Every structure is written in structure tokens, then in C-alpha cells.
Amino acid sequence: MKHKEVFAKTLRVLVTCAVSFGVPFLAECREQISLPLKQGWNLVALPLQPTNTAIICVVAPITNVLEAVWTYDNGRWYGYNPSVPGLNDLKTMEIGKAYWIKVRQDCVLPIVGTKIExxxxxxxxxxxxxxxxxxxxxxxxxxxxxxxxxxxxxxxxxxxxxxxxxxxxxxxxxxxxxxxxxxxxxxxxxxxxxxxxxxxxPNFKVKVVDATTGKPIGKAVVTIDGIEASVEIGQNGDFIIPGIPDNTNQLVTVIAENFAPIVMSINPFQSSNPSGGSGTDGQPPSQLNIALSPLPAPNHFQIFCPQNGSLWIKE
Structure with a gap:
């Protein structure tokens, strides 16, 4: 009977969140990511911007095992305890912020919402x-x-x-x-x-196009310090990477802003689409390593290509 009562309570919370708050969202952008939590305290950040940021909605799936949620902002603690609703001063949970979540047992918190990009x-x-x-x-x-x-x-x-x-x-x-x-x-x-x-x-999109045609490259793998990503990397802004001809070490032009210094390896691959890509079928792709460093002024940066010593500065 106890389990049935808990389920009914959780179900009512979910229905209330969906109907009463009425927060609109774009269906094609909504996703779900499961956030694993261990028994005791967990220091986590939300992977998505919740469809409804009200804390009662975000934590509803784990209400039966949740003890407390805390965050710290501008020198002050804010807390939420489902057993003492009248004393709670933490009202919302949002992407980008970090939270201490205490649960009585291992569980998974499903977050439904929108990716940062x-x-x-x-x-x-x-x-x-x-x-x-x-x-x-x-x-x-x-x-x-x-x-x-x-x-x-x-x-x-x-x-x-x-x-x-x-x-x-x-x-x-x-x-x-x-x-x-x-x-x-x-x-x-x-x-x-x-x-x-x-x-x-950090968590931003990467856009890879051919600088000559402006069309997307069929396939490109971007590796930063040994971490490979084909869609997202932990840097700010869009990166526009021109196609790299075979057997050359030309300078790669990267357009971005507000990023940290990084070393990037770019491996272009031949696209099956004749309008995109670089390289020739049957040939190994070229690889280019570039070091990126921001300049002091906003939106200014420099690109250095170790292979040929080229330096390109955007004014």
C-alpha cells in the first residue's frame, strides 16, 4: 500500500506540473537525459534546461527517495526539502547551475528539456x-x-x-x-x-563547412586533447573549417569567439556527396593540428599552424 501511495503522489505532482504551469516548449528540441545519483550526496549540474524549471517538477520522479536539494549563489545557500515545503527557498532548477542532491538510495533522475545549443x-x-x-x-x-x-x-x-x-x-x-x-x-x-x-x-555547437562552397563537409572528426567529438565540443561559438586539400598542410581558418586556448586536430574525410568534403576516395585523409589563442580584444583571435609556421590574425 505504501508504494501505491507514493506512486499516486508522484503522479499528481507530474500532472500538476504539466497542466498548471503551462510552460511552452518546442517539441522537436525536447529531449530526455537520465542523471544517475548515488546514495547520499551528489554534486551535479543539469544536462538540459528543464521544460518546467519549478523544482517540484524537476525532482518529481525521485520524490520518494529525495531528502534535500541545495545550491550556493553569491555567498548564500538555498535549499529544498520535500518534507518541509513551507521552509524552502530554492524554487527552480536550471541548466548551467550546480546542485547538491541527497537521496536515500541509488536512483536515476530523468531530465526532460532542451539542450543548451x-x-x-x-x-x-x-x-x-x-x-x-x-x-x-x-x-x-x-x-x-x-x-x-x-x-x-x-x-x-x-x-x-x-x-x-x-x-x-x-x-x-x-x-x-x-x-x-x-x-x-x-x-x-x-x-x-x-x-x-x-x-x-562550455557546451556549444560546431559547424563544419567548406570555405569555398559554403556547403557542409560530408564528415569531419574534431579531436581536442585526445577527446573526439563530431558534433559538440566544449568551446564557445561556431567553428567554420574549410575543406583541406590532399597532401597539404594549409592553414585552417577557424571563426570563433570567447574560447580558451586549445590544440585542435582536424581530420577531413571524403564525402559521398559530390558537393561536399575534401580528399579522394581510397586516400588517407590529411590531418592538421592547430593551436588557437584568443587575443585581448573581443572577437579577436589568432591561429597558428605548427606544420608550416603560418599565423593568421583576425582583426
């Missing part, structure tokens, strides 16, 4: 204050902490996360780390900064 704005920017700040890592690919934290490395004293029952410190965030010391998708991060700063949560 399908939102009206694809930049989630945090105003960091001196001291500790709690932010979310929303990218769908693991990433080296030196890349994630590069924009604030000059003011960052400590970066930590919590996995299982262990605190994980990123002491080498200003240099390349080992492959097992990555920032994983949907983790929450504690950042200690010495002064006011801005931090952008």
Missing part, C-alpha cells in the same frame, strides 16, 4: 565573486580542466568537485592533466577566485 542564448555566463562559487559543467563530452578553467586561470586559486564519497582537486588546472583527471559531463564545480570574474559554462 537549442536555447535562445547559448552562452551561460556566471558572475564569480571573490571566494567560493558553485557552477555547473554542462558539456556532453569530458574535458581537460585546463581547457574548462583557462578563461579564469589568472584569478583561480582552487577548483574542486565531489564524486561518490570523494573530493577531487584539480591542482594542475593551468597545465595539461592526465586522462583520468577530466571534468566529466554534468558535474558541479567549486571554484575559488581571488577577485570578480566571469565564467562561461
Amino acid at each position: 537549442n536555447l535562445p542564448t547559448t552562452n551561460i555566463e556566471f558572475e564569480l565573486k571573490p571566494g567560493w562559487n558553485l557552477v555547473g559543467y554542462t558539456a556532453s563530452q569530458p574535458q581537460d580542466p585546463s581547457i574548462v578553467l583557462a578563461p579564469i586561470a589568472h584569478v583561480l586559486s582552487s577548483a574542486q568537485t565531489f564524486v561518490g564519497t570523494n573530493w577531487i582537486q584539480y591542482p594542475n588546472f593551468t597545465s595539461l592533466s592526465t586522462s583520468n583527471n577530466l571534468v566529466n559531463p554534468y558535474q558541479g564545480l567549486w571554484l575559488f577566485v581571488t577577485t570578480n570574474a566571469r565564467f562561461t559554462a
